[in-house]
Amino acid sequence: xxxxxxxxxxxxxxxxxxxxxxxxxxxxxxxxxxxxxxxxxxxxxxxxxxxxxxxxxxxxxxxxxxxxxxxxxxxxxxxxxxxxxxxxxxxxxxxxxxxxxxxxxxxxxxxxxxxxxxxxxxxxxxxxxxxxxxxxxxxxxxxxxxxxxxxxxxxxxxxxxxxxxxxxxxxxxxxxxxxxxxxxxxxxxxxxxxxxxxxxxxxxxxxxxxxxxxxxxxxxxxxxxxxxxxxxxxxxxxxxxxxxxxxxxxxxxxxxxxxxxxxxxxxxxxxxxxxxxxxxxxxxxxxxxxxxxxxxxxxxxxxxxxxxxxxxxxxxxxxxxxxxxxxxxxxxxxxxxxxxxxxxxxxxxxxxxxxxxxxxxxxxxxxxxxxxxxxxxxxxxxxxxxxxxxxxxxxxxxxxxxxxxxxxxxxxxxxxxxxxxxxxxxxxxxxxxxxxxxxxxxxxxxxxxxxxxxxxxxxxxxxxxxxxxxxxxxxxx
Amino acid sequence: xxxxxxxxxxxxxxxxxxxxxxxxxxxxxxxxxxxxxxxxxxxxxxxxxxxxxxxxxxxxxxxxxxxxxxxxxxxxxxxxxxxxxxxxxxxxxxxxxxxxxxxxxxxxxxxxxxxxxxxxxxxxxxxxxxxxxxxxxxxxxxxxxxxxxxxxxxxxxxxxxxxxxxxxxxxxxxxxxxxxxxxxxxxxxxxxxxxxxxxxxxxxxxxxxxxxxxxxxxxxxxxxxxxxxxxxxxxxxxxxxxxxxxxxxxxxxxxxxxxxxxxxxxxxxxxxxxxxxxxxxxxxxxxxxxxxxxxxxxxxxxxxxxxxxxxxxxxxxxxxxxxxxxxxxxxxxxxxxxxxxxxxxxxxxxxxxxxxxxxxxxxxxxxxxxxxxxxxxxxxxxxxxxxxxxxxxxxxxxxxxxxxxxxxxxxxxxxxxxxxxxxxxxxxxxxxxxxxxxxxxxxxxxxxxxxxxxxxxxxxxxxxxxxxxxxxxxxxx
Numbered sequence: 001x002x003x004x005x006x007x008x009x010x011x012x013x014x015x016x017x018x019x020x021x022x023x024x025x026x027x028x029x030x031x032x033x034x035x036x037x038x039x040x041x042x043x044x045x046x047x048x049x050x051x052x053x054x055x056x057x058x059x060x061x062x063x064x065x066x067x068x069x070x071x072x073x074x075x076x077x078x079x080x081x082x083x084x085x086x087x088x089x090x091x092x093x094x095x096x097x098x099x100x101x102x103x104x105x106x107x108x109x110x111x112x113x114x115x116x117x118x119x120x121x122x123x124x125x126x127x128x129x130x131x132x133x134x135x136x137x138x139x140x141x142x143x144x145x146x147x148x149x150x151x152x153x154x155x156x157x158x159x160x161x162x163x164x165x166x167x168x169x170x171x172x173x174x175x176x177x178x179x180x181x182x183x184x185x186x187x188x189x190x191x192x193x194x195x196x197x198x199x200x201x202x203x204x205x206x207x208x209x210x211x212x213x214x215x216x217x218x219x220x221x222x223x224x225x226x227x228x229x230x231x232x233x234x235x236x237x238x239x240x241x242x243x244x245x246x247x248x249x250x251x252x253x254x255x256x257x258x259x260x261x262x263x264x265x266x267x268x269x270x271x272x273x274x275x276x277x278x279x280x281x282x283x284x285x286x287x288x289x290x291x292x293x294x295x296x297x298x299x300x301x302x303x304x305x306x307x308x309x310x311x312x313x314x315x316x317x318x319x320x321x322x323x324x325x326x327x328x329x330x331x332x333x334x335x336x337x338x339x340x341x342x343x344x345x346x347x348x349x350x351x352x353x354x355x356x357x358x359x360x361x362x363x364x365x366x367x368x369x370x371x372x373x374x375x376x377x378x379x380x381x382x383x384x385x386x387x388x389x390x391x392x393x394x395x396x397x398x399x400x401x402x403x404x405x406x407x408x409x410x411x412x413x414x415x416x417x418x419x420x421x422x423x424x425x426x427x428x429x430x431x432x433x434x435x436x437x438x439x440x441x442x443x444x445x446x447x448x449x450x451x452x453x454x455x456x457x458x459x460x461x462x463x464x465x466x467x468x469x470x471x472x473x474x475x476x477x
Numbered sequence: 478x479x480x481x482x483x484x485x486x487x488x489x490x491x492x493x494x495x496x497x498x499x500x501x502x503x504x505x506x507x508x509x510x511x512x513x514x515x516x517x518x519x520x521x522x523x524x525x526x527x528x529x530x531x532x533x534x535x536x537x538x539x540x541x542x543x544x545x546x547x548x549x550x551x552x553x554x555x556x557x558x559x560x561x562x563x564x565x566x567x568x569x570x571x572x573x574x575x576x577x578x579x580x581x582x583x584x585x586x587x588x589x590x591x592x593x594x595x596x597x598x599x600x601x602x603x604x605x606x607x608x609x610x611x612x613x614x615x616x617x618x619x620x621x622x623x624x625x626x627x628x629x630x631x632x633x634x635x636x637x638x639x640x641x642x643x644x645x646x647x648x649x650x651x652x653x654x655x656x657x658x659x660x661x662x663x664x665x666x667x668x669x670x671x672x673x674x675x676x677x678x679x680x681x682x683x684x685x686x687x688x689x690x691x692x693x694x695x696x697x698x699x700x701x702x703x704x705x706x707x708x709x710x711x712x713x714x715x716x717x718x719x720x721x722x723x724x725x726x727x728x729x730x731x732x733x734x735x736x737x738x739x740x741x742x743x744x745x746x747x748x749x750x751x752x753x754x755x756x757x758x759x760x761x762x763x764x765x766x767x768x769x770x771x772x773x774x775x776x777x778x779x780x781x782x783x784x785x786x787x788x789x790x791x792x793x794x795x796x797x798x799x800x801x802x803x804x805x806x807x808x809x810x811x812x813x814x815x816x817x818x819x820x821x822x823x824x825x826x827x828x829x830x831x832x833x834x835x836x837x838x839x840x841x842x843x844x845x846x847x848x849x850x851x852x853x854x855x856x857x858x859x860x861x862x863x864x865x866x867x868x869x870x871x872x873x874x875x876x877x878x879x880x881x882x883x884x885x886x887x888x889x890x891x892x893x894x895x896x897x898x899x900x901x902x903x904x905x906x907x908x909x910x911x912x913x914x915x916x917x918x919x920x921x922x923x924x925x926x927x928x929x930x931x932x933x934x935x936x937x938x939x940x941x942x943x944x945x946x947x948x949x950x951x952x953x954x
Binding site for chain 1 (some may be wrong): 481482484485486487488489490491492494495496498500502503504505506507515516518520521522523524527529530531532535536538540543545548549550551552553554555556557564567569570571573574575577578579580581583584585586590591592593594595596598599601602606607609610618629630632633636640643644651653654655656658669670671673674677678679680681682683684685695713726727780782788789790805806808809810811812814817820822823831832833834835836839843844846847848849850851852853854856857859877884886915916917918927930933934936937945
């Protein structure tokens with residue numbers, strides 16, 4: 001036979017280059033504050049700095065690192081920057097990075113239990129750990145008929161919940177006959193846009209999505225939910241699913257899960273609870289009130305990849321009846337049949353999600369939980385809440401500013417007294433400064449600035465400095 | 478203020494631990510052959526070896542590495558083992574691992590161009606590179622109205638294609654009114670199960686999924702497709718979408734894309750081409766015949782995370798009309814509004830996929846392409862084809878074996894002469910031996926063994942040894 005080609009990177013080279021990349025990452029984290037938080041490039045600028053055509057010959061690793069430094073970095077908005085206050089945080093952390101590295105190194109597929117039993121069993125275990133840490137209903141623990149799974153995002157978790165709700169409401173015929181034309185889905189005006197996307201994807205259609213009103217705190221009004229359900233019933237429609245949110249994206253409002261759950265139980269709706277950002281708050285007993293009534297939910301999700309120091313993607317999704325989820329999503333072709341699956345003694349997570357393949361994401365959550373311990377996670381979350389309270393008090397005491405929404409956790413919503421233009425101009429100047437990055441929402445039609453205080457690298461001095469810059473800039477507005 | 482807590486891993490500790498983990502991964506790759514390919518644990522065994530409750534206090538990193546070694550590893554089916562011939566490969570490689578590490582270290586969210594311009598622009602660029610490398614239709618290049626995006630899996634790509642097809646067939650009303658009850662979707666009996674899953678998810682229902690017949694090579698029969706479309710039209714239904722496959726999961730059959738595409742054009746169907754595994758073959762001009770007619774497709778996907786040395790997840794998905802995809806999937810809430818999006822000059826990839834969030838997956842594809850160069854990738858793919866041809870010839874020449882399906886690329890399907898029980902027993906003994914791992918399918922109702930020769934660590938000697946073991950075991954059957 002001919003000589004075998006060998007263009008692969010040897011383990012020895014991986015070791016050497018791996019040390020270099022680890023050093024690069026550690027250096028990056030150490031010099032984060034030297035970068036403007038938000039990228040300053042114009043559209044097309046990054047691409048223009050890179051080779052327009054693929055290389056015919058392999059290139060030395062140094063060339064890649066040089067491009068990373070000179071072309072990619074200026075095009076990065078630094079989500080791990082301690083002065084990143086925009087959107088919700090999407091944290092990474094040392095143990096999470098190491099978990100992702102191990103996952104890539106092992107390179108296993110966890111689609112079936114049998115394709116790597118440890119991938120499935122560790123995932124079930126850490127999801128059970130989270131049931132304890134957040135004090136979630138025992139029904140979500142895998143020892144009963146429920147259980148948890150890691151999804152890529154809360155959008156996907158919400159879609160899976162909606163699909164199972166649709167199947168249940170159609171007496172398990174929707175997978176065959178299509179989405180019934182009469183099922184109706186409920187959220188509030190503050191529900192995340194992923195619900196609208198899921199309603200579209202699932203073939204239900206936004207004409208049968210009701211976004212009901214909220215109270216003064218922007219939490220869903222249960223009376224409005226009941227009225228909407230009654231109206232739909234009167235119209236001969238079939239209420240199917242409601243989504244309650246613990247920590248809305250706009251202002252971290254907390255929907256009254258208990259009241260909503262009681263209505264869902266009364267009318268037979270599937271209740272999905274989206275705590276993508278806010279779930280982490282339940283690490284603290286003092287914040288457990290946000291989860292009151294969760295035992296009435298059929299499903300629940302939260303994202304450790306937001307506020308709990310696990311890098312994206314890691315959404316934890318639980319159902320109280322895993323059979324309903326599997327019945328909704330399972331398709332078993334011959335080439336995936338195996339003895340373990342047919343024994344019924346194992347979980348095949350491919351049946352708990354839309355994609356077939358899945359990587360070993362439990363590792364990074366496991367590493368984070370073991371590195372920090374419950375104590376460490378609680379301490380940092382409590383500190384973020386303390387800093388948010390401090391910032392809130394500063395804003396409340398300042399004559400030129402006003403608080404713009406009820407604060408429930410680590411998001412502070414505020415505005416300059418005056419019109420939207422003044423607030424937009426302030427935000428643009430702040431973000432252009434490179435010193436910090438925050439984003440906006442609208443409350444009662446008015447432009448409002450949002451500051452989320454949940455960054456893994458954020459310390460007290462960054463919050464103090466941010467407020468100093470904001471209040472100084474305001475005098476120029 | 479009180480002393481700030483600090484349970485985080487410092488950059489200095491990340492550097493030290495990162496070197497240890499890189500060494501662990503390099504060592505793992507060096508000792509891969511010391512492990513049985515398929516895990517030998519019983520259900521529950523991995524979990525039983527781990528702490529049942531989450532730690533209250535953080536633990537030293539050594540404790541995690543010890544569990545990894547002693548409890549996790551025995552529960553791993555080693556997908557990177559050179560004698561892993563099961564399913565399709567899900568390769569990792571040095572540059573891919575380093576790309577994943579960089580992505581985790583940077584920790585950016587690429588949901589919008591503005592949330593990290595480099596994440597979006599590098600992705601568009603490497604997808605354009607792949608258009609060149611696979612000689613895909615120019616319509617998929619981002620310089621025109623089409624373009625590419627990275628999805629997590631071909632399942633998700635197929636779902637997105639189906640959703641766009643459904644919207645187009647409904648004159649852009651399905652997102653509002655729900656899936657029309659009369660749209661029909663077409664595949665073949667050999668189409669991947671993800672199409673059935675997508676048809677369920679999209680609310681179309683499997684009652685309107687037609688899996689048409691195939692020819693002797695298990696490729697879709699265009700005449701059967703036409704007949705099915707005609708029958709549905711006669712029944713007053715609305716043919717909407719067809720999926721052709723380049724390299725079916727069962728036997729890597731190649732559907733005649735040109736003939737199918739001409740029928741789709743005639744009847745106005747969206748043609749999606751799923752080349753999840755087989756797309757990589759088009760790196761070689763000699764295998765480009767597999768893609769003949771692709772200029773007739775509306776969308777196409779292939780998975781570098783299978784046969785092109787990029788770790789999961791990395792599915793490349795292209796559409797010839799990106800406006801159709803965006804129109805299908807875009808929902809824009811206030812908190813995501815930004816000047817760049819409103820300028821219309823940038824791509825926001827959140828509108829090209831179901832989830833909102835997305836990590837910087839282009840990095841690993843970019844690193845792989847730059848490390849190997851086109852030359853390196855072609856050389857390894859050619860070598861896999863050479864080894865598959867060698868194995869095929871050995872099997873054909875052996876009196877006790879027979880080839881069981883037409884070979885198009887790097888998958889060899891064969892069986893022992895005799896009944897299914899004999900083949901099942903042979904497969905079980907082989908997989909129990911730990912020396913290799915292969916899986917099965919059914920062809921014409923008979924059990925068939927599949928060997929996929931695409932592993933990043935597989936060399937000639939592993940294929941030779943596998944055949945030696947298989948032919949020896951066969952004498953015991």
